[in-house]
Amino acid sequence: MPTMTKSPLAAGNLYGLTDEQLQLQEMVREFVKREVAPHAAEIDETERFPVETFKKLGQLGLMGIPVPAEYGGAGSDTMSYVLAVEEIAKACGSTGLSFAAHISLGSMPLVYFGTEEQKKKWLPYVTSGEFMGSWALTEPQAGSDASRQQTVAVREGDSWVLNGRKTFITNAPYARYVIVMAMTDKSKGNKGISSFIVPTDTPGFSVSKHEHKMGMRGSPTTELTFENVRLPADCMISEEGSGFKQAMKTLDGGRISIAALALGIATGAFEVALAYAKEREAFGQTIGSFQLVQAMLADAATELHAARLMIYHAARLKDANLPHTQAGAQAKLYASEVSARVTANAVQILGGYGYLKDFPVERMMRDSKLCEIGEGTSQIQRIVIARNLGL
Numbered sequence: 001m002p003t004m005t006k007s008p009l010a011a012g013n014l015y016g017l018t019d020e021q022l023q024l025q026e027m028v029r030e031f032v033k034r035e036v037a038p039h040a041a042e043i044d045e046t047e048r049f050p051v052e053t054f055k056k057l058g059q060l061g062l063m064g065i066p067v068p069a070e071y072g073g074a075g076s077d078t079m080s081y082v083l084a085v086e087e088i089a090k091a092c093g094s095t096g097l098s099f100a101a102h103i104s105l106g107s108m109p110l111v112y113f114g115t116e117e118q119k120k121k122w123l124p125y126v127t128s129g130e131f132m133g134s135w136a137l138t139e140p141q142a143g144s145d146a147s148r149q150q151t152v153a154v155r156e157g158d159s160w161v162l163n164g165r166k167t168f169i170t171n172a173p174y175a176r177y178v179i180v181m182a183m184t185d186k187s188k189g190n191k192g193i194s195s196f197i198v199p200t201d202t203p204g205f206s207v208s209k210h211e212h213k214m215g216m217r218g219s220p221t222t223e224l225t226f227e228n229v230r231l232p233a234d235c236m237i238s239e240e241g242s243g244f245k246q247a248m249k250t251l252d253g254g255r256i257s258i259a260a261l262a263l264g265i266a267t268g269a270f271e272v273a274l275a276y277a278k279e280r281e282a283f284g285q286t287i288g289s290f291q292l293v294q295a296m297l298a299d300a301a302t303e304l305h306a307a308r309l310m311i312y313h314a315a316r317l318k319d320a321n322l323p324h325t326q327a328g329a330q331a332k333l334y335a336s337e338v339s340a341r342v343t344a345n346a347v348q349i350l351g352g353y354g355y356l357k358d359f360p361v362e363r364m365m366r367d368s369k370l371c372e373i374g375e376g377t378s379q380i381q382r383i384v385i386a387r388n389l390g391l
């Protein structure tokens, strides 16, 4: 008789997670129930950044999940990180967004491209949860067209002097440093862009405007201004001119986490709508017994499952050091569009109640929209996918 190999897809572990990943997922789930969910409505309403939540995440060792242990991280994998984003976002999109930007954008570029000295000096600030990670690429005239950087860095002796403006930057008011892309040689186009560590106490650096958003209102989005910001030469990350490629590689990873953010938000909305459909009665029966409501929930369950498979697959590719640009863009494109549909249908299933702030689904619908825009719009994801198809 052939021997049966034990399937990794045990009951209760349908996505084949390792014991460590399951433990981390459970730990984050417990934390979210206790520390994140109770504040989600309030931070949305008041546009308050829940700084205390991030300090506690730091104490639990979760602020640097994929950062190597020698720099204060947990030395874990992308998959574990993605699971954490998903769990946080089920309850609170804002907290999930700040957490994802902190790790993917504010921490990982140093892990990927920094020198040993830079990693040792700067990463402990963020892995401890004392400060938030922040990263600045976008400018008023350089959003989707990221290579059109107008922020300039000019070499003066041993220093670089930065002037310019960044916009739509997450977490900067709570950061010890911001990783900033700037043009060091305009004549070279995207090959003239370099990246810098800008300590936020450097004279000339300022957080110049706080944006008021439709969703993700508990996650700070600000404009940054650089006026003759003088930096020592060792604040440049990797080689001069490598900033654009660093940014693209950073976004390859970041997009997987935004997909997980979209998935988490949508799963949160789905769970509320499913419970409501099982309880709410109309015409003498629960609304979940009507086929039109069933169809919305059945489609949502199917699409969430497909999104989750795509996201976990992209994370596993990244963990295996395999190309993941296309898989990440596909996961983000699909998950964010699923999230928009699922959250809108959750509002629909709750009817008038869905439109009230008494239930979380209207917030989830607003938060979800960001996932189709941030770290590259759905249109940009399609361009990235098409280019990877050789078009």
Ligand code: CAA
Binding pocket: 101, 105, 135, 136, 137, 138, 143, 144, 145, 146, 147, 168, 169, 170, 190, 244, 245, 248, 249, 251, 252, 325, 374, 375, 376, 377, 380, 383, 384
């Ligand atoms: N990995 C490595 N290299 C890459 C790459 C990747 N994923 N993608 C592109 N490159 C390389 C190319 O190979 C090319 O190199 P060569 O010149 O040596 O051949 C170089 O980079 C230029 O590539 P493109 O010609 O494709 O560049 P492009 O100007 O046409 O732009 C784009 C491509 C995909 C549209 C890109 O501009 C893009 O991703 N735009 C969206 C930017 C974005 O997501 N912004 C959100 C930022 S979030 C933020 O700022 C703040 C926050 O807090 C959230």
